[in-house]
Amino acid sequence: MSQSTDPAAAARDALTAFLRSAPADWLHTAPGLMSGVDARKVEQGLAKAWRQIGAFVSVSGTGERLTVHGTRGTMPVWARADNSGLLSGLLLGKPLDRGASIAGKHWRARMAYPYVWWAFLLVSATVFCWLASSGLSWLGYAAVAAALGVLMYGLAIPDPLLMPRRVRLAAGAVGVTAAASAVRVVTLPAGTWGSAAVGVLFLVLAMIGLAWVRYDWPREKAQAMMIFPLAEGTWQVAVG
Secondary structure (H helix, E strand, O other), rough: OOOOOHHHHHHHHHHHHHHHHHHHHHHHOOOHHOOOOOOHHHHHHHHHHHHHHHEEEEOOOOOOOOEEEEEOEEEEEEEEOOOOOOOEEEEEOOOOOOOOOOOOOOHHHHHHHOOHHHHHHHHHHHHHHOOOOOOHHHHHHHHHHHHHHHHHHHHHHOHHHOOHHHOOOOOHHHHHHHHHHHHHHOOOOOOOOOHHHHHHHHHHHHHHHHHHHOOOOOOOHHHHHHHHOOOOOOOOOOOO
16 A cells, blocks of 8 residues: 555545455555454445445545545545554444535534524623623623533534634634623622522533433444544444
């Protein structure tokens, strides 16, 4: 196999060589992978993928998040190459028909990425923080803003970096703006506990709900999902 001099392309080249090789050669093209998995299961998984996306054409992408292209569709994959440029880790995503997209296939991802309504809610909570008429009402609004931030980032886990950088920066800026409103608290009357209790309760329920939703998330396919960088899709794990 010709090893790539570009680290970003190493996994792509290793996966390409693996998929183009015959099962009998997999110990040579992916010794690190095949030493820890059942070759028959890998062959069955790939055969199922080829039935859905057609014959193998190419692999695109850089880094470890790649796309396998077939004659009838595509398949998202995660792959890793060892220091020798050979395939050492592989996860196969759910094959997609031509023109399909994994965006929005998972309801958690669908909730994490409609940025317009998240922005509206976060900005609204921040405005209320600055308009609070008492210290305790400020606490309630701040708790609501914190809960929205927790949900926005929590629903994007296991990889919040899948959010566009500008979205993460904007959300962070809104959070800082909300926190800055704390300077007004010392000038405000104490107020009543009603709004504060509602806001804090919302924050607690958001954290409990998120923990409950994500409790079995890493276990849905395998413990390897805890270090798996892709959020959406159904995956078969084969890591050597």
